[in-house]
Amino acid sequence: MLGEALSDAPEGLSETLALIDGLDDALVHGLGRTDETHLQALTNVAAVFAGSPLAEPVTESIRKIAAGSVTDDHLLALAGARVALLGSVHDALQSGLDHAFGRVRAPFPVTAAEVSVPPGIRSWLRELAITGWRGVDHEIAASGARAVPGLLEDPRQRRLAVLVDGLAAELMAGAPVATLSQVPARRWADLWSRALTLSSAEVPAAPVKGRFLPLGADLREHPTAVQVQVHGLLEAGAVVRVVRTTVTAAKVDTITGPSVWRMFPGVPVLLGALAGHQSVEVDGMRVTASGDLLWDESLATAGEAADPFTTARVQLGGAVGSSLSPLDRHPAAISEPVLLEGYSASPESLEVDGAVVAVDPLPSAGPLTPALVSSSSACIGLLRWDAGRWFVRPLAVQATVRKKAVAMHTGDWALGPTEAKAAKAEAAAGVAVEVLRERAGRLLRK
């Protein structure tokens, strides 16, 4: 079952991706100087929306692009079409996995989305679209980053600030993009359309009382942000739900590796539960309709020991999943926590139920290594889909090292590396955080 879901492409996948590729290639070239091929690719996108509410705005935006008079609203329609196409890819891939795992998923309630991107960012995104990725130079790239400090002052714009900073850093590193041999067309179009369609709508959330059982920690990082996302199960009443809880800190590029864990001093209960393999009692903490436990340290108490492998073996199979909000659906948003066993492993891939799944690069902030993965017999990981195939991102493995059974988890290092050599290196590198704080204290308050 799982093998089929991991090796067979859903019906219509390649046709849908071809439409998206056509749009992405037009953005590489620039909407300010589209040729016949690009206009045809955009017209093909419009055609699949015939009869839907997007048909008219998308068709109109293509007319304006051809006439060279595109406005923000036209770009929003185009970005919306792209989001819808990728949302359908997400739904097809996710339902294939759910079918294989027998996962029941609660539907997402209908909410009204309201796009709330400030004019300065909208004009930057318009300039990028008109110029095309190939036309991006140092100046255009940097002008996006310059808007970020203002955004960061407003907590409601944190998502946009983190996204724009990540995209701008890549454009600055690549500028002048015309000299790159390859442009990451899908990725930059993802980030661009995501920024344009970012909505401020509140996702419905309700307080819960129960027990949170961590399965593992996933780390995300760009030059000015680091995020730990803890996947786990929430026992509340008779229902066990698959949830995740997420903490994001601002940082600078020179803070990296295991030192990033130092950026979360405000969540000792969460980090302690990761490092100590414990459950957490939560009382009144809110969980959203999309399955996000909104972490509040004041509503959390360290619980009893809970081995993530036991949690996964006993309870993950029957736990209820959640659905993402429509604007968040994208193949890159699939991160399905799974327990894999009985596979044959190499450092680069796992062969699971006859399907070969690539192993993601492992973060330097945790103890997992390719050698450990290739000698493992069980793995808690996240199944992900990218560039036409499935990946697994290991969060924990059980392996045999020098004839001894060991279990290693990314979150083992949440309170600092547990391995002597790495701890020593972290102690030296961690001084970076202190040096910058000292400099900040001395220079910022003048």
Add this chain to the structure above:
Amino acid sequence: MDAGVVDRDEAGPVRSSTSPQVPPVNPRKLAKVPFLELSEGRLQGVVSSGSDIERVYVSSVSSGDHGLSCSTNNNRPCGGLSSTYACKHIQGLLAEAEKQFGTARVARYLTIEIAEGETLFSGLHPTQAPSRAAEVFSSFLRHLAYLEIPVSTEPLPEMQWFPAGPVPK
């Protein structure tokens, strides 16, 4: 392709959503050069003074013409810099940039041609450039301000596009 850009998939990064294009930088000691960046067509940064803890130097090297500038945060020109020779602050800046980004990425950005195994400094053909102290210093302050921003516990799903990976060797 830029040596600093990750090319993870055999099919290349063109149709990938989640291959970050800026790899994490190499960790380095920050005491001497707390901040440096490749920005606005320059390698620019802040170099701590060896003698006065309250003083920093602001140094930069421009891309292409290798225009050098170095002055204190109070805009006094660095005494060690001449039109043909880089001061110790600029030498320190280049050396730390090599540690942070790798020699190839800095060389590409500044268009410095060097033979294998040589330092960036040896490939420099310096000219003098106007001081950028005010801009670089405010860039440093923006950089430091990130450390003052509170932690967020909202989902921030955009970070799914930025998986943490290994630090390149």
